[in-house]
Amino acid sequence: MSLSTIVYRLRLTPMIAGVSCLIGFAIVLGSGTLQPVQAETRQVNLTLTSGGYANFADLRQQAEAMAADSIQQFFLQNPAADEVSVKITGEHNGTEVPLLFLTVSRSNWKQTPSIQAWARYFSSSEKLLGFIKPQPVGLSIALIDTQYRQALKEQAAYRDD
Incomplete structure (x- = not known):
C-alpha cells in the first residue's frame, strides 16, 4: 500500500x-x-364564599391558606406536573371576584413555599365584594357645592363690602 x-x-x-x-x-x-420530557401545567380554580368573614384581611388570609394547601396537594398527587396555576375567586351575594392568581413551578415552590412570593392580588376585590362601602354620591356633591359657594364668598369680586 x-x-x-x-x-x-x-x-x-x-x-x-x-x-x-x-x-x-x-x-x-x-x-x-x-x-x-414535557412540562405539565395545570390550572386549579377555587371559590371562597365571603359570607363568614368580618373583614377583607381575614378573607384574603383564608384565600392564601387555601392556595398553599391546593398547591401542596396538587404536587403530591401529580408527580409529573412541573407547574401549577391557582386562581382563588371570592363570592358574595352571587358576585364572583378574583382575589389572587399565581403560577409556580415545583422547584420554585420547594425553594420558597410562600403564596406572597408568587401571587398577584386584585386591588379592587375588597370594594367589589362589599367590604368597602362606597361613599354616597349625593353627600359628595353637596359637600363640593358647599365648598364651592364658600370659595365664591371669599373672593373679592363677589363680596359686597
Whole structure:
C-alpha cells in the first residue's frame, strides 16, 4: 500500500465513524426510546364564599391558606406536573371576584413555599365584594357645592363690602 492510500484511509475512518454514530443516534431517537420530557401545567380554580368573614384581611388570609394547601396537594398527587396555576375567586351575594392568581413551578415552590412570593392580588376585590362601602354620591356633591359657594364668598369680586 502506498503512503497516499494510508493517509486517505486515515482521513476517511473518523468521518465514517462520525456518520455511523449519527445514524445510530437517529435510529435510537426514531425508535422512541428517548423522548423529551414535557412540562405539565395545570390550572386549579377555587371559590371562597365571603359570607363568614368580618373583614377583607381575614378573607384574603383564608384565600392564601387555601392556595398553599391546593398547591401542596396538587404536587403530591401529580408527580409529573412541573407547574401549577391557582386562581382563588371570592363570592358574595352571587358576585364572583378574583382575589389572587399565581403560577409556580415545583422547584420554585420547594425553594420558597410562600403564596406572597408568587401571587398577584386584585386591588379592587375588597370594594367589589362589599367590604368597602362606597361613599354616597349625593353627600359628595353637596359637600363640593358647599365648598364651592364658600370659595365664591371669599373672593373679592363677589363680596359686597
